[in-house]
Amino acid sequence: MARRNLPPLNALRAFEAFGRHGRMTLAADELCVTHGAVSRQIRQLEEHLGVALTEGPRTRLRMTEAGLKLAQALSPAFDQIEAATPRPVEAGPKPLVVSCLPTFAMKWLIPRLPRFQAAHPDIPVRVAESNGPFDFREDQIDLAIRMRWLGDPVTYDSITTPFMDHFHGPVVSPELAASGPMTMERLCAMPRLLTRTYPQSWSDWIRDTGAEALPPAVREQEFDHFFYMLEAAAAGLGVAVAPWAFAQRDLASGRLVAPLGFAFGSARIVAVTPPEGCTPEAALFRDWLVAEGASTPVPPEAACQSRAGR
């Protein structure tokens, strides 16, 4: 503190965004710059630190372990700064506030939001990211997006509208999956990746596949956020059980593979609105979610299994 020796802060911001998105292009979009700018910032940071933060071929870039560690520390630090920042006076009409799981927001909601904006340019939307419980009044939320498990108790303090099924399955890096067909035995021999907010992902998955109990893991590693767990999986650090909605883009681009497919997760992704009814804007948003959910592809392997099984 006496004399702080911080790396270039803008480079840190760029790297943190890269860490969350896993690709420079997406990070560049978030920062409203070109991918070249991000590339240079990250390279500058690597030179400053003298540590490699990225590795792999350019078309399938991943973080090194050092990079993952740094990014995981940077995110909460920037969160803290963001939370402490006094908001400038909000101008214009009051926005529709949507509370959403962070990774679902980043991987599913935000990429689709422009379509909602195009349909309703007069409704400003603000996405507030949160894992935990919420209070419509206190947090000034109009609508929340959460997971709802089939066994969850029914409550009368909110209205839940399911808009997407939940599929999940183990995902790994292509390299880890490469050497021959994936079996349960090979899977169990790999380190397991978990998230702090949903540590029962593995046991839930096993239950949903109808398989017998899972042998204990050879090694476990826990992450604070789903997206860092996915990046760790992409980096080849182990196997993660991930929801289809979170991993879909990385599967499509080949950064991850799901050798055992996906199983229906006996849960739904739901929109939650206040029991006393919601604003017309929130209702529009909810309807839009239902439509978008219906048009989101389902994992091919799981499609028949789930549709038939429920």
Next chain:
Amino acid sequence: MARRNLPPLNALRAFEAFGRHGRMTLAADELCVTHGAVSRQIRQLEEHLGVALTEGPRTRLRMTEAGLKLAQALSPAFDQIEAATPRPVEAGPKPLVVSCLPTFAMKWLIPRLPRFQAAHPDIPVRVAESNGPFDFREDQIDLAIRMRWLGDPVTYDSITTPFMDHFHGPVVSPELAASGPMTMERLCAMPRLLTRTYPQSWSDWIRDTGAEALPPAVREQEFDHFFYMLEAAAAGLGVAVAPWAFAQRDLASGRLVAPLGFAFGSARIVAVTPPEGCTPEAALFRDWLVAEGASTPVPPEAACQSRAGR
């Protein structure tokens, strides 16, 4: 997070440094830039946020409450980033590592360190800031600076060398002290400022003055760091009981006043070295601390009281 909306990070860094030091000039020194650069950065930040972060005349600038709140959130965030940053390979000779209380480092040690460097240019010194306990081996510390109270148990796992007396007393902003002579009654009517790491400052001070017990505070406010408590005092938020060594510079510059003077604190500031002896460099540093301590001025009101009383 979806789309972070962070203020300019370099401006935040400048403001955080200003928050710790309380003056732009010192912050500029820390950042190795001119005061003009810091001034511009802070102004830019204020414009970006639309919130006044500083107030008061230019010669006696203080943080607003909003500024204090922001700075207090920024410091741990930057600490976190600093801690997560992989250190570049340390070149050159192994430095002498001194563990020190953060505020003592900032207000006393660091400003005097150039003198040690001038006398021993071949001994690189690294100041590691910490409040808590330490382990010479595990933390790779050569020497630690801590407070030692007179009643503290004597241990045989370290050698303590006192090098400065501890005086403490209530400090307030000149404005709060202005209207007439300060009495115990007026003092007790003001909000009290505390630090998380040393909440018993008030009761210790009362005991050391020999006064009767203190009436309960009308209002208390707690800070994570001593320097933020001092800034809060300078901002007129209340009264803080501060060690002379921490407040001396602010008293000299008139940012703070100590209307009741200082009392001998029945404690010493000590250098702690390992029981098995220390390196020649650490011994030199310890001797230098003793000499510097002896030449540090003592508070005028307390001088006779303390020197006679011990």
Next chain:
DNA sequence: GAGCCATGTGAAGAAACCTCACAGAAGGCT
């Protein structure tokens, strides 16, 4: 092997930043 996708990179332009010098304001000192 043609096409695609994401990143690396050279050069030039844009933007941000810093410095220097001076001005202004407050307080202390004689």
Next chain:
DNA sequence: AGCCTTCTGTGAGGTTTCTTCACATGGCTC
């Protein structure tokens, strides 16, 4: 009172840094 010191605000100008644009590169898919 008047001078002096200290600290911050600011205009102008130079320097560094960052970005962009365009293209190259390497790996992958079909």
